[in-house]
Amino acid sequence: xxxxxxxFWLIAVLWTGYFVLEGFDFGVGALLRLVGRDERGKxxxxxxxxxxxxxxxxxxxxxxxxxxxxxxxxxxxxxxxFYLPLLAILVCLIxxxxxxxxxxxxTTDRWRANWDRAILVTSILPAFLWGVAxxxxxxxxxxxxxxxxxGTVLDLLNPFALLMGLTTLLLFVTHGAVFLSLKTTLEVRDxxxxxxxxxxxxxxxxxxxxxIWRQFRGGNTGTAGLAVLxxxxxxxxxxxxxxxxxxxxxxxxxxxxxTLVAGWFVGLFPNVLPSTTEVLGTLxxxxxxxxxxxxxxxxxxxxxxxxxxxxxxxWTYWVFRKRIGTKQIPMPVHTDH
Amino acid sequence: MRVxxxxxxxxxGTGPPMAESRRWAAGERSALEFDPDRExxxxxxxxxxWQFGITTVYHYxxxxxxxGLAFLVALxxxxxxxxxNPVYLRATKFWGKLLLINxxxxxxxGIVQEFQFGMNWSSYSRFVGDVFGAPLAMEALIAFFxxxxxxxxxxxxxxxxxxxxxxxxxxxxxxxxxxxxxxxxAANSFMQHPVGIEINPENGRPRLNDIGAVLFQPLQxxxxxxxxxxxxxxxxxxxxxxxxxxxxRKRELGVFRPSLRLGxxxxxxxxxxxxxxxxxQAKIMTEIQPMKMAAAEAQWVTKDNASFSVxxxxxxxxxxxxxxxxxxxxxSFMGTGSFDGTIEGINDLQAEYQEKFGPGDYVPNVPVTYWxxxxxxxxxxxxxxxxxxxxxxxxxxxxxxxxxVWRLATWSVLGAFVGNSAGWIFTEMGRQPWTxxxxxxxxxxxxxxxxxxxxxxxxxxFTVLYGILAVIEGKxxxxxxKAGPPTEADALASVERRPSxxxxxxxxxxxxxx
Numbered sequence: 001x002x003x004x005x006x007x008f009w010l011i012a013v014l015w016t017g018y019f020v021l022e023g024f025d026f027g028v029g030a031l032l033r034l035v036g037r038d039e040r041g042k043x044x045x046x047x048x049x050x051x052x053x054x055x056x057x058x059x060x061x062x063x064x065x066x067x068x069x070x071x072x073x074x075x076x077x078x079x080x081x082f083y084l085p086l087l088a089i090l091v092c093l094i095x096x097x098x099x100x101x102x103x104x105x106x107t108t109d110r111w112r113a114n115w116d117r118a119i120l121v122t123s124i125l126p127a128f129l130w131g132v133a134x135x136x137x138x139x140x141x142x143x144x145x146x147x148x149x150x151g152t153v154l155d156l157l158n159p160f161a162l163l164m165g166l167t168t169l170l171l172f173v174t175h176g177a178v179f180l181s182l183k184t185t186l187e188v189r190d191x192x193x194x195x196x197x198x199x200x201x202x203x204x205x206x207x208x209x210x211x212i213w214r215q216f217r218g219g220n221t222g223t224a225g226l227a228v229l230x231x232x233x234x235x236x237x238x239x240x241x242x243x244x245x246x247x248x249x250x251x252x253x254x255x256x257x258x259t260l261v262a263g264w265f266v267g268l269f270p271n272v273l274p275s276t277t278e279v280l281g282t283l284x285x286x287x288x289x290x291x292x293x294x295x296x297x298x299x300x301x302x303x304x305x306x307x308x309x310x311x312x313x314x315w316t317y318w319v320f321r322k323r324i325g326t327k328q329i330p331m332p333v334h335t336d337h
Numbered sequence: 338m339r340v341x342x343x344x345x346x347x348x349x350g351t352g353p354p355m356a357e358s359r360r361w362a363a364g365e366r367s368a369l370e371f372d373p374d375r376e377x378x379x380x381x382x383x384x385x386x387w388q389f390g391i392t393t394v395y396h397y398x399x400x401x402x403x404x405g406l407a408f409l410v411a412l413x414x415x416x417x418x419x420x421x422n423p424v425y426l427r428a429t430k431f432w433g434k435l436l437l438i439n440x441x442x443x444x445x446x447g448i449v450q451e452f453q454f455g456m457n458w459s460s461y462s463r464f465v466g467d468v469f470g471a472p473l474a475m476e477a478l479i480a481f482f483x484x485x486x487x488x489x490x491x492x493x494x495x496x497x498x499x500x501x502x503x504x505x506x507x508x509x510x511x512x513x514x515x516x517x518x519x520x521x522x523a524a525n526s527f528m529q530h531p532v533g534i535e536i537n538p539e540n541g542r543p544r545l546n547d548i549g550a551v552l553f554q555p556l557q558x559x560x561x562x563x564x565x566x567x568x569x570x571x572x573x574x575x576x577x578x579x580x581x582x583x584x585x586r587k588r589e590l591g592v593f594r595p596s597l598r599l600g601x602x603x604x605x606x607x608x609x610x611x612x613x614x615x616x617x618q619a620k621i622m623t624e625i626q627p628m629k630m631a632a633a634e635a636q637w638v639t640k641d642n643a644s645f646s647v648x649x650x651x652x653x654x655x656x657x658x659x660x661x662x663x664x665x666x667x668x669s670f671m672g673t674g675s676f677d678g679t680i681e682g683i684n685d686l687q688a689e690y691q692e693k694f695g696p697g698d699y700v701p702n703v704p705v706t707y708w709x710x711x712x713x714x715x716x717x718x719x720x721x722x723x724x725x726x727x728x729x730x731x732x733x734x735x736x737x738x739x740x741x742v743w744r745l746a747t748w749s750v751l752g753a754f755v756g757n758s759a760g761w762i763f764t765e766m767g768r769q770p771w772t773x774x775x776x777x778x779x780x781x782x783x784x785x786x787x788x789x790x791x792x793x794x795x796x797x798x799f800t801v802l803y804g805i806l807a808v809i810e811g812k813x814x815x816x817x818x819k820a821g822p823p824t825e826a827d828a829l830a831s832v833e834r835r836p837s838x839x840x841x842x843x844x845x846x847x848x849x850x851x
Contacts, residue, residue: 046851051489054444058481064451065474072466079455079462080784087795090452091802097445098806101437104851105813148459149786290467291537291544301475309482316486319497330846 003295004285007070008272010302012265014066018059019130019168020257024250025053027176029096029123030169032116035180035191040326042116046100047329048183051320053100055313057093069298073147073288074272081141081149082133085156089126089133096122124169131168135161135210138264139217140274143281147288150277160213167210170203171234171260175253178237182246185325193241196249200238207234207260219267226263230256382783384792385457388799390765392449394758395803399443399810401757404518404565405572406436407511409603413596414504423825426832428592431822432576433491433507438813440488442806449799451477457792461772461782468534468545469524472552476520484513495832495849503832518568519561526557528773529764530625543776556625559617566610567760569603570720571753576600577727578750579818584736585743592822597731604724611717616671623672626774627681628690628699629767632706634668638682643668649707694775701769709763716756723749 028049036042067075079086095118103115139160142151177199180192211227219227233256240249268274272288275281289295410432417425451473454462462469487509494503527533533550534543545551580597583589623630636643645667650660666676673679683700690699727746730737737743768774772782823831831849 043850047493047847050851051493054489055482055486058477058485061448061451061481062474062477064455065470065477067470068451068455068462068466069470069474072462072470075455075466075470076459076462076784079452080457080459080787083456083784083787083791084794086452086456087791087798090449091798093448094445094802094806097448098441098809100851101441102809102813105438105817290470294467294471294545297545297548298471298474301478305478309478309486313482313486316490319490319494324847328845328847329850 003292003299004289005270006299007066007289007295008265008269008285011063011066011070012262014059014063015265016258016261018056018063019172019261020254021056021059022053023127023168023172023257024175024179024253025049025056026123026127027173028180029119029176030127030173031176031180031192031195032119032123035177035188035195037191039112040329041188041191043329044184044188044324044326045180046103046119047324048180050100052316054097055316057097066298070290070295071272071283071285071288072290074283077143077147077149077273077283078137081143081151082136082156084153085129085133089129092122092126092129096126124173127172128165128169131165132156132161134168134261134264135164137273138214138267140276140282142277143273143275143283145278145280147275147281147283150281160210160217163206163210163213167203167206168260170199170206171253171257174199174203174234174237175250175257178241178246178249178253181241182250183323185323188326189323193244193246196241197238200234200241200253203256204231204234204238207231207256211260211263214263214267222266223263226259226266230259230263233259379789379793381787381789381792382780384789384796385783385787386779388457388792388796389453390762391796392446392453392799392803393765394761395807396443396446396450397757397761398754399439399446400514400518401564401568401571401753402439402575403436403443404511404514404568405570405603405607406432406439406575407507407514407572408569409572409576409599410436411504411507411511412599414507418500418504423829424591424595427822427825427828428596430828430831431592432596434817435575435579435814437488437492438810438817442810444485446803456795457784457787458772458782459784459786461777464542464777464782465527465773467537468527468531468543468551471545471548472520472524472527476517480513480517480520482513484510484517487513493849496834496847499834500832515565518564522561522564523552523557526554526560527551528771529560529622529768530554530556531773531776543773556618556621559614559621563611563614563618566607566614567717567753567757569607570611570717571607571757573600573603573605573607574720574723574750574753577604577723578747581743581746582818583821585740585747589821594731597727601724601727601731604720605728608717608721608724612721615714615717619671620674623680626768628683628686628701629706629764630672631681631683631686632701632703632767633710633763634680635703635707636668636680636682637684639679639685640682641669641679642666642677643672643680645671647711697770699770701767706763706767709759709766712759713756713763716752716759720749720752720756723752 028045032042032045036045064075064079067078099115099119099122103112103119106112106115133156136156136158139158141149142155144150174196177192177196181189181196184192208231211223211230215224215227233252233254237249237252237256240246240252269285271282271284273283275283290298410429413425413432414429416422417429454469454473487506490498491503491506491510494506498506531543532554533545533547535546536542537544551557576596577600580593580600583593584597619630631637634643634645635649642665644663644665646661646663648662668680669678670676683703687699691697723746730742770778770780772779822828
């Protein structure tokens with residue numbers, strides 16, 4: 001396997017890791033009101049992801065950095081071409097990034113209600129928009145011979161991409177609901193489980209529809225196998241949640257996310273951004289790549305540091321492995337001095 | 338061909354590299370053509386530059402506080418672990434809370450920076466991707482994961498980790514933030530002085546061939562030292578400022594007297610470091626970017642024994658001097674280490690660069706460069722003074738009674754913001770018209786497919802959003818600063834560890850929760 005191929009798969013791993021991890025914390029944010037309901041309940045939800053969401057988000061920054069380092073043409077075309085959707089995602093990540101911390105630092109109900117609304121919108125919108133973005137990446141976009149994006153933002157809002165967006169949104173919210181049934185107790189857990197079943201069923205339908213459609217748009221054996229696994233994962237998550245096997249249900253939604261994202265990259269390889277107009281515009285792992293020197297250097301850096309990162313992130317999840325219940329939430333949030 | 342110190346030869350005389358001629362053929366403008374329309378406000382280039390300037394300066398209001406405070410909080414927590422004196426625990430909790438409020442905003446505004454290169458500066462990203470992406474990816478993989486993961490452990494881990502391990506988490510955060518600064522400064526130093534590259538004959542773009550040169554070039558070592566000492570200054574002066582508020586009111590002296598002294602020492606060490614490294618940086622900058630240093634002094638003609646003007650009143654474009662206060666020989670000394678050293682003038686450099694790089698305007702915005710240089714140097718000097726006077730006035734347990742002393746100390750925090758912002762505006766504006774000095778122009782760097790409307794949209798959204806965030810962040814910082822440290826009982830209760838098997842204790846409230 002040459003380094004270009006290695007880096008393609010490393011970037012695939014980073015995006016997969018991002019969606020498996022941040023997927024559930026997007027889901028938890030989206031369910032803040034439905035599952036949280038009252039102040040104590042909402043705080044249970046926030047505290048299940050409190051210690052980890054920031055570390056989860058770094059996966060996307062690293063994925064972006066790795067694309068820049070290994071495939072600068074891909075990074076340049078994608079980020080400038082998808083300008084407005086990325087702007088929307090950025091705005092969401094900015095607001096969401098301060099929301100959890102700042103929500104806890106106010107004293108009024110209005111303050112908290114405003115941040116609740118912010119958390120809701122900024123969790124739902126990126127969960128949807130990332131799906132739209134990857135729906136476009138895998139089906140290709142108009143590129144000219146210089147590999148510059150030659151379409152408009154309306155080209156990005158095509159039905160296939162929108163359905164992919166709906167699918168990632170549903171899948172991440174289900175993933176979040178299953179995570180909550182694993183991490184909470186009593187009434188919060190009951191609400192999370194009920195919603196996991198309902199949302200999970202909707203996810204199965206959407207996932208099956210978009211993956212069948214994808215198969216007709218230049219899918220291969222690999223994407224077909226992964227599509228089946230993804231749908232099976234979603235179905236299993238519903239059944240396991242019903243059976244009260246929270247840990248296995250979470251594994252199942254994680255598999256569904258993992259195989260969905262893996263399917264995107266398997267279908268894409270060896271291209272990184274196909275052109276739907278100029279054939280010469282298509283970016284692949286060779287014409288988008290950095291020099292062998294840079295790829296070799298980055299491979300050593302990754303080889304040395306990725307295990308380290310995985311180690312301490314896993315340790316964090318271990319430290320905060322316990323379920324949280326409403327009785328454990330200290331009230332009131334904060335008293336004015 | 339290997340390039341180590343001289344950015345010149347391949348960038349001149351050999352005609353435009355292929356990638357560039359392709360863009361010219363496509364009718365794209367270039368810095369070489371004098372196009373009056375380029376100067377209008379609706380040009381995507383100008384809007385993108387304003388956006389980069391605003392978002393970067395804003396981001397950098399928070400970053401030095403984070404880096405400086407993380408280090409100081411780690412020191413305080415280590416003092417708590419070693420002495421078991423609850424005063425240090427209370428101080429750790431108090432400063433830690435302010436650190437967290439500040440950290441969040443530094444992180445989210447940092448994401449914009451990474452995305453912005455691709456979104457607004459895609460031509461730049463294509464051109465330097467082989468070199469520039471590597472330190473950015475290293476920063477994310479090595480530094481960002483570390484700081485965010487260990488910060489999560491630190492926030493929520495008070496009752497779950499041993500005190501030593503918990504303190505170690507803050508050290509990991511401090512190391513992570515410092516490593517992050519190192520990598521991004523290596524990338525910036527490359528833009529100031531491109532090294533470790535050869536030019537790819539196929540597309541005329543730089544190709545990395547020596548990462549050691551990029552990560553360890555002298556400019557980078559000095560810049561990093563300058564920035565890190567400035568972060569220590571910033572963390573120190575934040576501590577001095579808030580402690581002084583309490584000292585003036587004689588509240589919580591047990592926590593704030595040690596905090597004040599720690600802040601003052603950090604400020605003293607930091608500002609001496611800033612001045613020493615700043616001096617080294619001026620000398621290396623005179624060598625590699627003489628134009629920047631000439632613009633810093635608005636020196637139009639080459640001179641030996643060049644004077645440094647403390648203050649000048651001149652025409653708006655900086656070309657005519659009306660009145661100034663000057664220190665003879667100082668500029669020569671700053672730039673070369675000798676009072677008789679030669680400082681090249683802007684006009685001579687412009688002529689030299691025209692010959693070297695072709696026709697064009699190679700003069701940065703002189704008034705901006707000139708004034709920001711003075712603001713930076715002035716702020717650094719003033720803060721050194723604050724630390725010396727402050728340490729003297731509070732020596733051996735003394736407590737000055739004059740209200741104005743404390744008021745001045747409280748406001749001195751503004752000096753750090755002015756110094757940090759002015760420093761960056763100076764060094765980035767002083768490099769213009771280049772993004773990568775001698776290699777690639779700002780005018781060629783912007784994304785060709787992004788419209789003025791799109792950039793204007795993002796500029797307005799970011800500015801408004803950042804404005805709102807500044808108000809919220811300011812309010813929270815004031816609120817939590819004024820609230821003061823937790824009581825000894827509360828502080829000690831919060832670090833009480835949960836039994837490892839807490840089956841009968843399952844409903845015990847979390848000692849820390851959002």
